[in-house]
Amino acid sequence: MKLVALHITLLLSALTCLCQKPMVLLDVSPKDGEVGEILTITIKSNVQGELNVEMPSGFVHGYNVLNGMEQEMDYNTGKLVTYYYMSQTGAMNKEGSFSFGPAYIKKGNKVYRSNKVTVNIKKEQQENHTGTNISAKQLRQPAFGVIETSKSSIYEGEPLIVNAKIYSRFRPTELENYESYSLNGVVDKHDIGNAQRIFYEEIKIKGITLNTFTHDKKVVFPTGTGKTDIEPFKLILRRNFESIPLTSAETTFEIKPLPGNAPKDFTGGVGTYSISRKLGQANLKQGDVFTLVVEVTGIGNLHNIHEPKLNLPKGFILYGDPIVKEDFVFGARGAEGKITYEFNVQVTKFGELNLTGTSMSYFDPTKERYVTIRTGDDKIEVEKNDKFNLTVSSENESDENQAKEEIISLRPNENTKTPQSMYGTKAFWIAFGSPLCLAFLFGIWFKQKKEKQVIEGAVKKAKSSQKEIEAIFDQASISAKSGDHSNSYRLVEKGLQQAISVFLQSEHLVLTNRNELTQQLSSRNIASENINVLFQLLDRCEYVRFGFGETADSSTTIDQAKNWVSQNLRG
Amino acid sequence: MIRFTIVLFFAFSCFTSLLAQDSFEKGLYLAQAKKYTLAIREFKSVLETNPANESAIYNLGNCYLHNKENGKAILYLEKYLKLNPSDEEAMTKIDQAYLQLGLNKTWKSPYSTTEILIFQVGPNTWVILSILLSIIMSWLIFLSFKEARKNTLALILLLFFLTISCLYSAFAAKQYIADERFAIVTEKSIPIFANDLGELTQNTLSEGTRVEFISMTKTNIKVRLEGGKTALIKSASVEFI
Known part of the structure; x- marks a missing residue:
């Protein structure tokens, strides 16, 4: 125990x-x-x-x-x-x-x-979103901000609603040091619907209850095309004595260019519009000036549209610039309201005249196409006025109207570049000079080849001739052995003639013309005693041809002839 | 390393061309909205990246015209006409500028018809012609080596002169683009100097006057006026076409 x-x-x-x-x-x-x-x-x-x-x-x-x-x-x-x-x-x-x-x-x-x-x-993950995606990282924070845009992609000229949206796990008591978001290069922006008080909304995201409110709502009209960044906003939320600074994520949106096939009467309007027209006076006389009131009503970038073209027919002259009255406000759909244009028009003709309707075109971003709208035509009865002096000729009326309605005519970006001249570049000199150099080189090569061929041909010919001559002398020897000395001497003579012909390159050599033969052989450096030996051989052959010394043995003559040829006619 | 450099260069070129395109579209929009000063700024930034963008040059001249800066309008329209000598619309615009300046004259090209014709054919067209003629001439030279004929030699001589002419035209066309002989007075009024010591004459040159550069002196430039007279002015007072 x-x-x-x-x-x-x-x-x-x-x-x-x-x-x-x-x-x-x-x-x-x-x-x-x-x-x-x-x-x-x-x-x-x-x-x-x-x-x-x-x-x-x-x-x-x-x-x-x-x-x-x-x-x-x-x-x-x-x-x-x-x-x-x-x-x-x-x-x-x-x-x-x-x-x-x-x-x-x-x-x-x-x-x-x-x-x-x-x-x-x-590493910090880059978060680019249109304000609808909230990341897990943001949900872990006590408060975070996002930039909300009405659309992620708009057309050029279309309004865009942008606001700051703050999410917090608590209800802030105060908002301090607010630095607004900024859009690069956008100057056309208008505050809309900003209340002095903060109105909270309680929402649940992934099981987390958050208090949310919007702030700094604007309608902007960005210019240009492409992707545009919205820089983050900054502020400090206060909860009693606690301060929580926050910086929102940045966001981007895209501005799409308007289609290129804009009608001629396109006024630059993006949104939805309507047009109406009213004549100031009903009873007109020739020469009277009346007011033509054109009213354009719409939603979109109303504040940026150009005045519609009147396209007055002949008989009407436009005077001066119109009086423009604007009546619109900036709201969540852009600039909403109407613009009234009061034109002063003089009628120069009389009778029943037809004033054609005024048309204008705008781009509808929901339909994604240009829409043309038009007022109806007006029929005007104009009394003749004899006192009216038409100072401006009818041919010039349209020119005046053209001049008064002239808007700046611009050229689209064809982005043409004046081509860099190739002259003087290395490539140019190589392209220019190389064919000439090659032509000369090939030409010289070709000529040398031709000369070589000629020489080879001559050498070949000489060799074949030499073989022929040897064959003749061999035949002469055979004839001599067989006892046919007559034939033998004939062949010796033939052999000598051929040998001399080849040597002298003369196809039509005549052996009997001894003087000429002597000259030719002397000019080829054959010694005179050798020439005499030749003539002796030829004489011997001649004797036999004419029947003298038929039985003389020709073997010696054959050998002598061969020796003479080999010693004197080689080379 | 080389690949990286090439990729970087390509990316930079694309980036700058995209920026230029963006500025151009902005300029068009602003000009159509009659905000000419802003439009001028946009078109100028386009020309900084692509100085030979003819559309931007034309639009810049047009904006200056509508903005009543006639001297600069004439300058840019002259630059445009130098590259497009037959554009009548640009000629009309210059005439409008003259009218706005109170000058009763119409535009005339400062270049001769031959110079304009040579340029209009195109510098690279002349270059290609020269190369083609050189190839034909080479072929004939080669043939002449094969077989010398009088006709061939005569043809070679003719082609030689034609080739030299094309070479000269190609050189002239290239010089035409780079030529800075002419200038426009873009200020309201500029003084004419009597000498290089700074002494002024009583005469002045008004806005829109076109002058031809002759030579440089110590402190000024000597120019020829449209009437044929010469004058000494400051080079900073004019802008070259």
Whole structure:
């Protein structure tokens, strides 16, 4: 029994000691965030003292620091335990994995230490949206802002409604230091429907109840085409003594160009319009000036339209510029109202005249096409006025009307570039000079080839001639061996004639003309004694031809002739 | 590295051409809305990226005309007419500017008919003609090596003279574009100097006057006026076409 009691006492004491052990607990929320996202660092401790928390580098302290305490019943000891809280907000300015803590609480001489918390920070995701998509990051924040636009894509000239929309988890008591959103290059903007008071609306997004209100609503008329950015707005929301600064995300919208086939009477209007016309006077005399009132009513960019063209027929002259009266307001649909143009027109003809209707065209963004509207024609009875002096000829009337109605005639962007002249460039000189160089090179090469062919031909011819001559002398030898010396001498003579013909390149050589032959052979540097030897050989052949020395052996003559040819006629 | 540079250059070119297109559309819109000063600014920014955009030059001249800045209107319309010598609408606009200045005259081109004709054919057309003639001449030269004939040689000589003419025309057409012989007085009135020492004469040149550059002196430029007379003026007082 004693033992049991002792164990229970010891156990209770141990538990008591454990329960009363000083505790410092560090928590960071969220543990996964983005650069710039608000982090809440909470320290819970049952010890009160001097607090010091180790923060990682890159941590930017926020405005909110909350201190508090609460008491809880410790069911183990039955005592009330007091817990002290400290909460701070901030954000990391770089991505990575960071360690928060430990937190130290110094009480007296003792220092109590907390745990460490690791937080992963990712790079900030670019959020571009038309204001309808809300990201998870935004929902985690106590308050955030978006820029809302009525459309994500508009036509050139079409109005666009833009407003700031703020979402918060609490009801702000005040709005401070508001810096409006800005649209690059847009100068035509008008405030609409901005109330002095803030009207809240409670909505639920992904299970989170948020208070929302709109602010700074404008109707803008952007110029140009393409994508346009809307820079974020900034403000500070106040909740009692707490200040929460917020910067909205930026947003973009697209401006589409109007189709290129605009009618001639297009006045620049984008929206929906109607036109009416009224004559100022009913009874007119020739030469009278009457007012023609044209009223254009519409919604859209009414304030930017041009005056409609009257297209007056002959017999009517327009005087001066019209008196323009504007009666419109800027609202959620753009400029809404009417513009009245009061023209002064003189009638120069008489009789029953037909004043053709006034037309104008506008672009309807919902139908995505140009729409032409027209007033009806007016029939006017004009009395003749003999006193009226028509100073302006009818041929000039249309010119005057043209001049008065002239609007600036512009050229579309054909983006023509004056072509860079190729003259003087390297490419030009190469293209110009290379055919000439190639022509000369090929020409010279071709000529050399031709000359070579001629030489080769001559050499070939000489070789074949030489073979022929040798064949003749061989035949002569054969004839001599067979005893036909007459034929043999004839062949020797033939061989000599051919050899000399080839040497002298003379096809019609006559061997009997000895003087000429001597001259020709001498001119080819054949020595005179060699020429005499030749003549002796030829004489011998002649004797046999004429019947003298028929039986003489021709072998020696053949050899002599061969030797003479090889010694004197080679080369 | 080279690929990166090429991609960067291409991206920059596309970006600047898109910017220029955007400014052009803005200029058109503003001009149609009769906001000429703003339109002039937009068209000028287009010309900064593409100085040879003829439509922008024409529209700029037109805007200046409607804005009653006649000297500048004449300058830009003259620039336009230099590139499009037969555009009658531009000629009419210049006449309107003269009328607004109180000058009773019509526009006449400062360039001779030959110069204009050479330019209108096109500098690159002359270049292509020269290259074609060179190829034909080369062929004839080659043929003459094969077989020398009097006809071939005569033809080569003729083509040689034609080629030289085309080369000269190509050079002249190129010079025409770069030529800055003529200038327009864009200020209301500019003084005429007697000498380089700064002494003034009693005469002045009025807005819209066209002058022809002759030579540069120490401090001024010598120009020829439309009547044939010469004058000494400051080069900053005029803008060259």
